[in-house]
Amino acid sequence: MNFSERVEQLKAELDKATAKNLEEAEQLRIKYLGSKGVFKALFNDFKSVSSEEKRALGKPLNELKSFAEERVAQWKAELSGAEVKHKDIDLTRPGMLGSLGAEHPISIIKREIIDIFHGIGFSVAEGPEIEDDWHNFSALNFPPEHPARDMQDTFFVKNPNGTEDYVLRTHTSSVQVRTMESEKPPIRIIAPGRVFRNEAVSARSHCIFHQIEGLYIDEGVTFADMKQTLEYFAKEFFGKSKIRLRPSYFPFTEPSAEVDVYWGLENELDHRITKGTGWLEVMGCGMVDPAVLESSNIDPEKYSGFAFGMGLERSAMQRFQIPDIRMIFENDVRFLQQFRSAL
Numbered sequence: 001m002n003f004s005e006r007v008e009q010l011k012a013e014l015d016k017a018t019a020k021n022l023e024e025a026e027q028l029r030i031k032y033l034g035s036k037g038v039f040k041a042l043f044n045d046f047k048s049v050s051s052e053e054k055r056a057l058g059k060p061l062n063e064l065k066s067f068a069e070e071r072v073a074q075w076k077a078e079l080s081g082a083e084v085k086h087k088d089i090d091l092t093r094p095g096m097l098g099s100l101g102a103e104h105p106i107s108i109i110k111r112e113i114i115d116i117f118h119g120i121g122f123s124v125a126e127g128p129e130i131e132d133d134w135h136n137f138s139a140l141n142f143p144p145e146h147p148a149r150d151m152q153d154t155f156f157v158k159n160p161n162g163t164e165d166y167v168l169r170t171h172t173s174s175v176q177v178r179t180m181e182s183e184k185p186p187i188r189i190i191a192p193g194r195v196f197r198n199e200a201v202s203a204r205s206h207c208i209f210h211q212i213e214g215l216y217i218d219e220g221v222t223f224a225d226m227k228q229t230l231e232y233f234a235k236e237f238f239g240k241s242k243i244r245l246r247p248s249y250f251p252f253t254e255p256s257a258e259v260d261v262y263w264g265l266e267n268e269l270d271h272r273i274t275k276g277t278g279w280l281e282v283m284g285c286g287m288v289d290p291a292v293l294e295s296s297n298i299d300p301e302k303y304s305g306f307a308f309g310m311g312l313e314r315s316a317m318q319r320f321q322i323p324d325i326r327m328i329f330e331n332d333v334r335f336l337q338q339f340r341s342a343l
């Protein structure tokens with residue numbers, strides 16, 4: 001057999017070669033690529049072939065060696081993977097669920113309330129937490145120096161340019177203004193968000209909390225529409241169908257009311273929650289003051305509407321029996337993990 005026939009034969013052999021396991025792969029490696037292997041011999045003999053043959057066969061020989069090396073590496077990779085897989089996978093074992101994160105109690109309450117209002121055509125609106133005086137106060141009918149501004153202890157944010165100061169919004173009512181400025185009636189929105197008040201932190205109150213605002217503006221919206229809407233909400237959210245409206249005051253609504261839900265006084269907890277009255281105060285509401293509509297360029301002769309606003313912490317605390325509002329903001333995992341999502 002001349003040199004070129006030997007190369008041809010080796011190629012045919014390598015094409016057919018297979019290894020069934022790691023051991024066979026190693027044996028083939030030694031046979032062909034080892035220090036006393038077939039390639040070694042071929043390369044040795046290559047030295048003594050004619051220069052013509054060298055030119056013709058050098059390249060194919062080198063390629064064949066690379067091919068052999070690749071085949072061996074491939075067998076080894078495949079076979080070692082296959083062996084491990086075979087050993088480690090037990091197809092009869094029951095499946096394992098990935099661990100689910102917990103949903104924050106405030107998020108749970110927020111999601112429920114959004115769902116309830118989605119059902120009657122309200123969509124979600126948002127606004128910034130750092131707000132200007134206009135959207136937090138002036139457009140809502142709080143004139144400068146008006147004592148009603150004291151109802152809400154405000155955090156001020158210094159504007160480095162020295163022009164106008166900003167505030168951390170004290171309520172989500174600022175989103176009412178932003179929505180009325182950018183949309184034409186009919187408007188039906190709810191606006192969930194964080195609000196800030198400069199209050200001493202205790203087990204019952206915090207300087208950060210969450211509200212959900214509601215706003216409905218259209219032609220011919222009445223106080224009765226508001227009451228119906230809030231009754232529907234009380235039934236869906238608290239599972240209680242009796243509410244009452246007590247006269248109240250907000251600069252941006254007229255008339256204004258506090259909404260109480262009849263909770264009942266069946267047990268010890270009911271007494272505690274309702275301070276012995278059977279009624280639970282849940283939100284503020286009222287008919288949007290015509291001056292507020294006007295501030296946002298909505299014609300009060302043509303349109304009317306109602307607004308309401310409620311805090312989320314109190315509902316969350318009551319629903320999940322959270323004894324201290326500070327727990328809601330501390331993000332202690334041991335606390336948060338208790339609210340595993342039911343997904």
Ligand code: PHE
Pocket residue numbers: 170171172173213214250253284285286307308309310
């Ligand atoms: N913004 C009021 C508050 O923070 C709540 C409210 C909203 C009242 C909308 C009436 C209408 O207390």
